[in-house]
Amino acid sequence: MDLAYELHDLVRTLDREAERMLRPLNLTYNRYLALEIVGEHPGVSGAQLARALGITEASCSALVRRLIADGLAADLAQKGGGNVRRLHLTENGELLRGKASHALGGPFDDVVRRLGFDPLRLAQTIRSIHDELKNG
Numbered sequence: 001m002d003l004a005y006e007l008h009d010l011v012r013t014l015d016r017e018a019e020r021m022l023r024p025l026n027l028t029y030n031r032y033l034a035l036e037i038v039g040e041h042p043g044v045s046g047a048q049l050a051r052a053l054g055i056t057e058a059s060c061s062a063l064v065r066r067l068i069a070d071g072l073a074a075d076l077a078q079k080g081g082g083n084v085r086r087l088h089l090t091e092n093g094e095l096l097r098g099k100a101s102h103a104l105g106g107p108f109d110d111v112v113r114r115l116g117f118d119p120l121r122l123a124q125t126i127r128s129i130h131d132e133l134k135n136g
Contacts, residue, residue, distance in 0.1 A: 030063060034053060036097060037052050039089050045085055046060055046064055047060075064087065072096060074088055
């Protein structure tokens with residue numbers, strides 16, 4: 001058994017399951033991730049959001065336009081500041097973010113608990129591995 005492959009396969013499975021679970025909320029996984037990132041980092045720029053999502057700035061711009069059109073996010077950039085967006089979630093965006101987080105987190109945490117693991121400790125372990133790989 002190869003750890004790297006198992007982690008890769010787990011991520012793919014989680015992504016597919018997340019898409020399925022978010023569908024009733026009219027969200028894609030990328031839109032959900034954007035809500036999470038903007039919610040955690042109010043004032044994030046479109047370019048920063050694109051990097052965090054791992055998508056092109058053009059794709060991110062389309063995603064942001066839709067979030068704004070749907071009333072989930074707003075651009076607080078100062079007038080005359082160029083094309084840089086400063087994004088934050090609206091009240092509706094925060095509400096949807098909470099619903100989506102609950103829809104995703106609860107079932108996954110339940111699976112982890114059924115297997116005898118503590119979700120918080122597992123998350124901390126995964127974060128430590130991730131940080132070490134990122135920062136070397």
